[in-house]
Amino acid sequence: MEPARQVGRRLRDLRTGRGMSLSELARRSGVGKGTLSELEAGRRNPTLETLYALTSALGVPLSSVLSVPMDAPISGDAVEAVLTERFADGTAVSEVYRIRIRAGAVQESAAHAPGTAEHIVVLAGTARVGTAAEPRTVGPGGHARWPADVPHLYAAPSGDVEAILVVRHPGGDVTCWEPTYPSTG
Structure with a gap:
């Protein structure tokens, strides 16, 4: 089965397994209902940002919808990643x-589940990474760790960055956390 269809099926299974409607997941994730419908049907390739928004709203790690190992990278505006x-x-x-941060690009990521942490080892280039409030500069051979349960970023100020990223989510299964949402009524 092609990757877009696999991801779509996993998204649909996670959503329906939680008793969540298409409209509810669209609202919680900020992803349009039409886009979500096309993703679940396997007719659209998701971006990294879209998948993070959806998996965060579902309360699961990104890897819950990806294959290990991936055949091809999934791309976002600034970061390309292979699980x-x-x-x-x-x-x-x-x-x-295995990630690549594109030269001159900045990826601002929303907070992940409480207790989530990220670790990076830079293989080539110089990265600016960490919490949005206190990013750090990391060069080749260097590493950094930061809490990912707050807004955080990845940037490549001068040239592409090649790196290894480890994301550690609390909990031992795909439902490692349940997001909370403000009441609407």
């Missing part, structure tokens, strides 16, 4: 990605 490993041990789900 290479997913490990769950009952206390956490750890995801290992």
